[in-house]
Amino acid sequence: MPNTRASVFSLFNVRSFRFQWPADLFASWAFEMEVLILGWYVLVESESVFLLVVFGALQYVGSIVSPLFGVAGDRIGYRRLFLITRGIYAVLAILLALFAAFDVLTPAIVLVIAGISGMMKPSDIMMRFALIAHTLPAGQLISALGVSRVTSDSARIAGALAGVGVVASFGFDYAYIVVTLLYAISVWLVLGIDPMPVSEHSQQSKPTPYHDLVEAFKYVWKKPELLGAFCLAFLVNVLAYPLYLGLLPYVAKNIYEIGQAGLGVLGASYALGSLIGSLAVSTNRFTTGPARLMLVTCLIWFAIDLIFAQVTNISIGLVLLFAGGFSQSVCLTPLAGVMLHCAEPAFRGRVMGMRMLAIWGLPTGLMLSGPLIDQFGFAATATIYSVLGLILTLVIAMRWRELLWSRDAPANQTAQSR
Secondary structure, X not given: OOOHHHHHHHHHHOHHHHHHHHHHHHHHHHHHHHHHHHHHHHHHHHOOHHHHHHHHHHOOHHHHHHHHHHHHHXXXXXXXXXXXXXXXXXXXXXXXXXXXXXOOOOHHHHHHHHHHHHOOOHHHHHXXXXXXXXXXXXXXXXXXXXXXXXXXXXXXXXXXXXXXXXXHHHOHHHXXXXXXXXXXXXXXXXXXXXXXXXXXXXXOXXXXXXXXXXXXXXXXXXXXXXXXXXXXXXXXXXXOOHHHHOOHHHHHHHHOOOOHHHHHHHHHHHHHXXXXXXXXXXXOOOOOOHHHHHHHHHHHHHHHHHHHOOOOOHHHHHHHHHHHHHHHHHHHHHHHHHHHHHOOHHHHHHHHHHHHHHHHXXXXXXXXXXXXXXXHOHHHHHHHHHXXXXXXXXXXXXXXXXXXXXXXXXXXXXXXXX
């Protein structure tokens, strides 16, 4: 593919993408800093793994209303929706900084604010992908998704290290000043996004929002390729992501017995693997189809989790976190491609909104893991999750074998060939 590099750089010839890319980057940095800073704060101040998993679950509670954000974006424009949501994130960050400055911050306040922002954050990725689908030609869709994933994955590295580094060096107050500035820069960059493609689309939307939601549910339910991909997305959110996105502070403190800086290194290792995975996918060098690739790498991901559950050596743990991040990216980037490729253009925004409902599996998995860890320990809980994940991935592959595993299935054709 000699034109791969050219096609990647050509994405930035589109004005909207040229502004969206850095806007998403700064927002992602702020997201990652907040998760680690606040997760560590809740764990240290409360000394409760239950409150830690509650905090983690609140980050994704808004996934249940993600289809509503899809409808809203189609109607008022994703540029305007980004301005509203990211502006609210900045205000909440300012509040946290003020509470900390006046020494009145408590885990309860953190959980309340996390719940407010958690109603919106799960939809941010969906809005990014929907905006990309509206502003870029269909032939550049997969390439753009890969570049978008590279942005968020690189932010996990920078955000994780910056978050713990700023807190360790300057304290909580100054860390949240940095978070606020990142959100403010993101909002400023969003102003440069061209609203016209989305506005034109919204003007064509005659039905009520309720009608749009009903149609989205029916469409995904009746299209087996979409339903199978959705089930796989839900599965990894319940059984794979909790080990990395919610329980990593517990692993750092109780398994590896390291401090907040060590937690940042663990998060960065996982994010680096995810970044390399996104780069690998963006090269289009995998010979298998997208649906087959997502199934195979999902099995590998759960196998890595199973090994990770037994390891108490941090050096080995870092390698496994890198491998898990790589597998995660190579699994979920093709999954998004499958759903966008198999959906009709008129349904793509709503389908991505439905896709984000799968994130609801993450708070479910986190909430279940808390009592299980208290009762049986981390190793046993992570083993149960991993074994169940392996079994259920095979069930999905067998249930939709002709539509997801067959080389000739539409889900295993590249989006470019469409």
